[in-house]
Amino acid sequence: MASRLTDLDLLATFLEIYRGGSLTSAATRRGLTQPAVSGQLAKLEKELGEPLFVRSSRGVTPTPRADDLARRVGGHVDQLRTALEPGGTLEGTVRVGGAAEFMTVRGLPALAPLTRRGLRVEVTFGLAGDLLAALRAAKLDVVLSSVRPAAGFTATPFTDEEFLLVGPPLLARTVDQDLLATDPARALEHLPLVAYDGGLPIIRRYWRSEFGTRPANTVAVTVPDLRAVLAAVIAGAGVSALPRYLAEPALAAGSVEQLHHPEVPPLNTLYVVTRGTTTAATDAVAEHLRSRDWGVL
Known part of the structure; x- marks a missing residue:
């Protein structure tokens, strides 16, 4: 039974990739990390013995084998997932x-x-x-x-939530790596910040947790939505501390880089x-x- 449920899980992930056109959207809909989705797809492709998608910078394009598989299993997988969900009908x-x-x-x-x-x-x-x-x-x-x-x-x-300090590649190149190893706050203080709030709640917590001090950096952009913070960072406005679940797709795409690698990442x-x-x-x-x-x- 466990192997059957595992196969269903792989097919469910495949369908989310197929329907959404990207591994990132599939990860969001499945509530998984992007590496987990990539791993499930790789396992299914290995079992089938052929690729299901052609990868590109814009997402994935299904192969003819993927089109055929989606037609054959899509409705059945949706029905099985609903039937296997625990509990009965909920009202209210x-x-x-x-x-x-x-x-x-x-x-x-x-x-x-x-x-x-x-x-x-x-x-x-x-x-x-x-x-x-x-x-x-x-x-x-x-x-x-x-x-x-x-x-x-x-x-x-x-x-x-695990928080990462990220910035665009051009700004990442300006960080003195030797100084970063000995005095990280000083090595990073020339970088402008993109903040969620004027009080810098997330960034201040990261600096205090990792560097034992408050950030001395200038603030370039303040915007009350972490998705907008990420967009500003990608555009080159500055650097910021963001939860991994938001930053991970941009990290995978190379749009941002992790600027600091703590031994124990700050958690919330x-x-x-x-x-x-x-x-x-x-x-x-x-x-x-x-x-x-x-x-x-």
């Missing part, structure tokens, strides 16, 4: 709050299986403090929070937070999120 609406970036890239794909069981999901984007206040006021049912809440909530850690724990009183639908969402194998994001 669950109001879920979380950061826009995490919910878009990881949270919503993770919740998709519950919608196939009948659940309705209403999503609110916002900062952790605002979302927890809305949860306390019964305006939300579940919050995915980057801040551990105070008493009065049920909070369970479910994954860790994420929590599934609910009120004391819940419904069956809320409990199903919270348990689904807590039990998912997120890995390190």
Whole structure:
């Protein structure tokens, strides 16, 4: 049975690549890392004995074998995935709050299986403090929070965000590698920053954790969306600290480079937070999120 489920997993990943036209979109929809998707595709191609896609800088193009395979297995795999999902029909609406970036890239794909069981999901984007206040006021049912809440909530850690310091290749070339090894803050202080907020919350935390000091760098761009931060970094505006799940596709494409390689990467724990009183639908969402194998994001 385990091997059959593994084969189904490989085919499900294949279909996401085929339908989305890229490994990156497949990773997002499957809730996996891009290397994991690449590994599953390589395993399936090895089992079939021929390539399924032609890779290019713009994504992937299916081979005739891939077209044939998608026609033959697509509908069957979709039905099997739905049938094998745990639990029965879910009724009701669950109001879920979380950061826009995490919910878009990881949270919503993770919740998709519950919608196939009948659940309705209403999503609110916002900062952790605002979302927890809305949860306390019964305006939300579940919050995915980057801040551990105070008493009065049920909070369970479910994954860790790993932060990377990244910059465009041209700026990366200006870093003195010898100085970086001995005095990293000084080696990096000439680089302009792209920040999420004027208080530099993520960047300041990275500098304090890794270098024991506050950043002395100038700030070139401030924009309240980490996806926009990444876009500005790719365009050459500066450098920033970003979660791996956002930076990884750009790293794989060579659009950005990791500027600093700490022995222990800085992590930020994420929590599934609910009120004391819940419904069956809320409990199903919270348990689904807590039990998912997120890995390190």
